[in-house]
Amino acid sequence: MNPHPIKKNWLLLSHAFNMDGRAASLTITDKIPYLLEAGISPTVFSAITGLKDTRFPHKQFLAWGPAAFRFDFRHWIANKYGRGFIYKVLTRTVSVLLAPLIGIEKICLGYSSQWSWAIPAFIRGYCLIRMGKVDVIYSIGSAWSAHLTGVWLKRATGLPLISEVHDPLVIRINPNDQGFSKPQNRDARFRHYLESQLCKYSDYVWWFTDGALHYAKVRNPNLNTPGNAQGFVVMPGANPPGDMTNRGAHHYGEYLNLCHFGSLANDRSLSIVLKAIKALTEKYPEARQHIRVHAYGAPLDALSIEAIKRYGYADILLAHGRLEKDPSSGRSGREQVAEKMQEADVLILLHGNDEWCAEYIPSKFYDYLWAGRPIWGITHRNPQLDQMLLDRGSYLSADGDGEGITMALERIWLDWQKQALIKPVWNPIGVDQAVACILDHVQEGLICD
Incomplete structure (x- = not known):
């Protein structure tokens, strides 16, 4: 028997919860079965944007802004x-009626929209704590209003606070920028302040990459010192996004299907893939008729749209949008995504080109590992991600290296023609290890009986 049993009544502060397919939701909802198995009794506070959970108390609040x-x-x-x-x-x-008030809010505060969710969450959380129904406060990103609520509740009640930071709160500009300077943008300036508050008032706080912990420690030298937050890294992992048991021999068809899942933007754009296809087809003209790029989960970014027009690739890049729940079959969007991942020849992992990529691993990477299909990672300044890709057998390119991206695509094309695409090492990263890591860290600390 464990001599230090973990206090069981946890208040989970998660703005996004039970939102089908949203990374910020999946990162916490996937942990729930393992927390329940460990004897944790959760109460969840979230926004109204997801489905209400019935397994435990789940309170949903409208933001006040x-x-x-x-x-x-x-x-x-x-x-x-x-x-x-x-x-x-x-x-x-509603948009027309609220437009004047939204304008006033933006001028007076300038924070991201979800900040005001912290107000009702704090009020209800404080009442719950005063009734003796909470032992531990657990704030969960990515919306920083959850962390703000956690800090408020910690300071008002003194209860233990543990904090899970999904995305870096401080966005650095270049490799020489350590994040010390105060941003001009008011929302960014507040996030800078909030990071320091988490490092001061949380009992435990964790990030998802080595880089994120490193830079947080540089900015907050009090981290991991007595009387301040104890910081560490948790690899979030993912539960299988659907039925991943049918991983038989891959079927090679008429097309080389390169599939991307998740959001797109000008700093994370499929235009770099289309540019590589242009170079490839100049060397192998027949490739023009056999390559297809599929985008799932988000509208195309402006640079991809421009590249389609420039190269005449409307038949090559196919945007399928977000896969929502199918009423006829009852399959969730996540289950459909799992099926499409397994059908892909190669999964494209776009990392981006901003400096914060050094502190960030796309959550979709963990879903990709369950699909059992080769990944083509186009990464930026993140040795940790590069090593995980190489360890599992992947095609790897560096964002910004146009020649290297073209060479990787040529290798994929030649491997596909020979029906000999890389066979990835089956080594997915589950959520069970994340929960075990969290509990191992907190078990001997202040939140134990």
């Missing part, structure tokens, strides 16, 4: 009525 209210209202209406006529009428009406 107009911008966040508009955001939450859109998701709530979509969950209740779909995105048809009712959705369009109601959301547009």
Whole structure:
């Protein structure tokens, strides 16, 4: 028997919870079965944007600010009525009515919209704590309002606070920037302050990469010192996004299908892949008829759209958008994503080109590992991610190295022609190890009986 049993009543502060397919939601909802197995009794506070959980107390709050209210209202209406006529009428009406108030909020504060969710979450959390129903406060990113609530509750009640930082709160500009300077943007400036508060008031705080912990420690030398937060790294992993048991021999078809899942932006764009395809087809003209790039989960970014027009690739880059729950089959968007991943010849992992990539690993990477398909990682200044890709057998390129990206695509093309694409090492990273890591760290600390 463990001589230091973990206190069991945990208050989970997660703005995004039970939102189908959203990374910030999956990172915590995937942990729930393992927390329950460990004897944790959770109470969850979240926004109204996800589905209400019935396994334990789950309170959903509307944010009190107009911008966040508009955001939450859109998701709530979509969950209740779909995105048809009712959705369009109601959301547009609410947007028009709230526009003046949103403008005032932006001028007066300048914070990201979800900041005001912290107000109702703090009030209800404080009441719950005063009733003796909470032993531990657990704040979960990515929305920083959860961390703000956690700090407020810690300072008001003295209860132990553990904090999970998904994305770096301080965004550095270049390799020489350590993140010390105060940003001009008010939201960024507040996140800078909030990071220092977490490093001061949390009992334990963890990040998802070695780089993120390193730079947080540089900015907050009090981290890991007596009386301050104890910081460490947790690899979040992922549960299988669907049925991943049918991993038989891969079927090679008429097309080399390169598939990307997740968000796109100008700093994380499929245009670099299209540019490589252009170079490849100049060397291998027949490739023009056999390469297809599929984008799932988000609209195309501006640079990809421009590249499609420039190269005439409307038939090569196919945007499928977000996969929502299918009413006819009952399959969730996540289950459909799992199926499409397994059908891919190669999965594209776009890391981006911003400096913060040194502190960030795309959450989709962990889903990709379950698919059992080769990954083509195009990464930026992240040795930890590069090593994980290489250890599992992957195609690897560096963002910004156009020649290297073209060479990697040529290798993929030649391997596909020979029906000899890389066979990845089956070594997915589950969520069980993340929960075990968290509990191992906190077990001997202040939050134990």
